[in-house]
Amino acid sequence: AQSVSQHNHHVILSEAASLELGCNYSYGGTVNLFWYVQYPGQHLQLLLKYFSGDPLVKGIKGFEAEFIKSKFSFNLRKPSVQWSDTAEYFCAVSIISNFGNEKLTFGTGTRLTIIP
Amino acid sequence: KAGVTQTPRYLIKTRGQQVTLSCSPISGHRSVSWYQQTPGQGLQFLFEYFSETQRNKGNFPGRFSGRQFSNSRSEMNVSTLELGDSALYLCASSPWTSDQNIQYFGAGTRLSVL
Numbered sequence: 495a496q497s498v499s500q501h502n503h504h505v506i507l508s509e510a511a512s513l514e515l516g517c518n519y520s521y522g523g524t525v526n527l528f529w530y531v532q533y534p535g536q537h538l539q540l541l542l543k544y545f546s547g548d549p550l551v552k553g554i555k556g557f558e559a560e561f562i563k564s565k566f567s568f569n570l571r572k573p574s575v576q577w578s579d580t581a582e583y584f585c586a587v588s589i590i591s592n593f594g595n596e597k598l599t600f601g602t603g604t605r606l607t608i609i610p
Numbered sequence: 611k612a613g614v615t616q617t618p619r620y621l622i623k624t625r626g627q628q629v630t631l632s633c634s635p636i637s638g639h640r641s642v643s644w645y646q647q648t649p650g651q652g653l654q655f656l657f658e659y660f661s662e663t664q665r666n667k668g669n670f671p672g673r674f675s676g677r678q679f680s681n682s683r684s685e686m687n688v689s690t691l692e693l694g695d696s697a698l699y700l701c702a703s704s705p706w707t708s709d710q711n712i713q714y715f716g717a718g719t720r721l722s723v724l
Contacts, residue, residue, distance in 0.1 A: 528712075530715075537700075538702075540714070584652075584653065596666070597643065597658060598643070598645075599655065600645075600653035601652070602652040603652055603653075
């Protein structure tokens with residue numbers, strides 16, 4: 495079974511600092527990769543996704559992520575964070591089985607706190 | 611398009627009772643998945659329904675069940691509630707038109723078991 499690891503449980507940064515959140519997964523086959531964000535009191539929203547092609551993907555609000563297949567990683571980055579980026583960030587992986595169904599396997603999440 | 615709608619938003623139940631949660635997917639979406647979110651375990655997959663059939667199931671006891679109706683709306687039922695069932699239950703829908711599939715989440719139902 496696939497698993498997802500997010501090594502940073504809580505990250506605290508000052509505004510304008512650069513951000514990198516780590517995500518590693520364990521699965522030898524083809525995967526779809528996602529980052530979701532959960533702002534305080536709001537529902538999970540898709541930040542960005544990787545299906546195939548260019549391993550550097552750009553998402554909303556200036557976020558990007560790089561898929562490195564050899565490292566089984568999909569790290570999230572942002573060059574300059576804002577106070578409004580305070581939220582919980584979840585990395586997720588999905589695989590397609592022989593029957594075409596899928597499920598999302600989530601990491602445990604990283605709580606990001608931005609200090610003004 | 612309206613998003614994924616979950617009702618009710620909040621529920622308080624006591625141990626031993628049962629509960630039914632409802633999810634209306636985005637119009638046109640045929641796949642509905644359910645997840646349990648807790649501070650200790652994070653987001654865990656419960657099950658997925660497509661065209662009224664359960665296609666995938668997570669590692670939860672049989673007390674957790676679900677169904678999907680012909681209009682793609684889904685319900686999740688938990689019987690004989692335990693304190694540990696207190697969680698945010700999230701529903702996600704997806705169009706399932708290709709392998710490049712995105713799940714869209716509702717706001718969740720927060721269940722408290724006393």
